[in-house]
Amino acid sequence: MTDRPEAAYDENRDEELRFLDPEPRIHSTARLKGCRIGRYAEVGERVILRDVHVGDFTYFERQGEAIHADIGKFCSIAANARINALDHPIGRPLGHKITYRPNEYFRWQPLDAQWRGERAAKRVTIGHDVWIGHGAVIMPGVVVGNGAVIGANAAVTADVPAYTIVGGVPARPIRRRFSEAIAERLERLALWDWPLERLYDAISDMQKLDITAFLERHETGSV
Numbered sequence: 001m002t003d004r005p006e007a008a009y010d011e012n013r014d015e016e017l018r019f020l021d022p023e024p025r026i027h028s029t030a031r032l033k034g035c036r037i038g039r040y041a042e043v044g045e046r047v048i049l050r051d052v053h054v055g056d057f058t059y060f061e062r063q064g065e066a067i068h069a070d071i072g073k074f075c076s077i078a079a080n081a082r083i084n085a086l087d088h089p090i091g092r093p094l095g096h097k098i099t100y101r102p103n104e105y106f107r108w109q110p111l112d113a114q115w116r117g118e119r120a121a122k123r124v125t126i127g128h129d130v131w132i133g134h135g136a137v138i139m140p141g142v143v144v145g146n147g148a149v150i151g152a153n154a155a156v157t158a159d160v161p162a163y164t165i166v167g168g169v170p171a172r173p174i175r176r177r178f179s180e181a182i183a184e185r186l187e188r189l190a191l192w193d194w195p196l197e198r199l200y201d202a203i204s205d206m207q208k209l210d211i212t213a214f215l216e217r218h219e220t221g222s223v
Contacts, residue, residue, distance in 0.1 A: 019196055024054075038073065051120065052083075055128065055192070068120050072128035072146070073192040080135045084124040087140050089115060127162065128192040146187065147177055162187070178211065185215050 022039035026032065030047045035054065042059035043049065052066045055073035060066075066083035077083075088095040100116070102109035122140035126132075130144050133152035138144065144160040151167025151174070160166050163183040165174045178186065191199070205214050 018200055044079075066124075068122065068140075069124040069126065071126040072130065074129045075126060076131045078132060078134040078136070078152070081132045082137045083126070083132070084122070084140050085137050087119055087122065133167075146192075147183065149177060182211055182215070185219065189215065189219060 020040075024037040024039070024041040024043065026037070026043045027045045027047070029045050030043045030049070032043065032049045032052075034051045035049045036052075037043065037054045038056035038058065040057045041054050043054075044060050044064070045062040047060045047063065048065045049060075050067040052068075053070045054060075055071055055075065057073055058071055058075040058077070060077045060081075061079040063079055064077055064081045064083075067086075069083045071077075071083070088097075089099060092099050098105055100112035103111050119140070124138055124140065125143045126138075127144055127146035127148065129147045130150070131148075132138070132150045133154065135153040136150045136156065137154070138150070138156045142156055142159055144150070144156070145162030145164070147163040148160045149165040150156060150160065150171065151165070153169070154167045154171040155169040156166065156171045158170070160171070161173075163177040163186070165177055166172060167174050176183070191202075194202070202218060205217060209217065
């Protein structure tokens with residue numbers, strides 16, 4: 001019996017083996033309608049998403065909800081968070097949904113298309129690398145900047161600047177996550193747009209280096 005020759009080394013195959021399947025992981029109990037879900041994104045148990053764009057690597061923990069929202073990459077969304085909470089026409093004689101979804105109660109009474117359009121126009125925009133804590137609520141039309149942190153059970157009624165930590169009801173700034181100078185450098189570095197290969201190689205530095213050392217090492221792009 002002759003020996004079998006060793007398989008030729010396949011560099012491309014070796015590259016592929018470093019990365020798991022990029023298809024989004026969507027739990028069987030989640031409900032999605034009109035959504036676009038990015039690579040490596042995760043949608044947990046009983047999450048409800050309608051008209052939501054979810055960026056790469058972003059994940060929703062259980063029982064979260066979002067509607068009419070654009071969510072960036074690498075966002076961490078804890079359980080029971082609510083993005084773009086339901087609005088009601090409280091200026092009408094009745095603020096109840098009977099005034100804009102009368103078709104649920106009566107025949108020949110159509111859905112209020114104008115109200116529905118106004119509601120859809122109040123999109124929420126979430127930047128990249130945003131952490132939204134357990135039970136937080138983000139109201140219609142709010143913009144949350146890159147790198148921001150929303151505290152647990154916060155009610156966010158106004159825009160949140162990038163790299164700012166907010167909390168409370170209504171949510172107010174607590175402190176900056178990083179100094180303005182560091183935040184500006186992170187914005188320029190834009191890790192969320194790095195190719196998988198570069199992210200893979202930088203993981204060890206993310207774990208071991210402080211933020212200044214990490215920036216100094218990776219800003220040149222020659223690592």
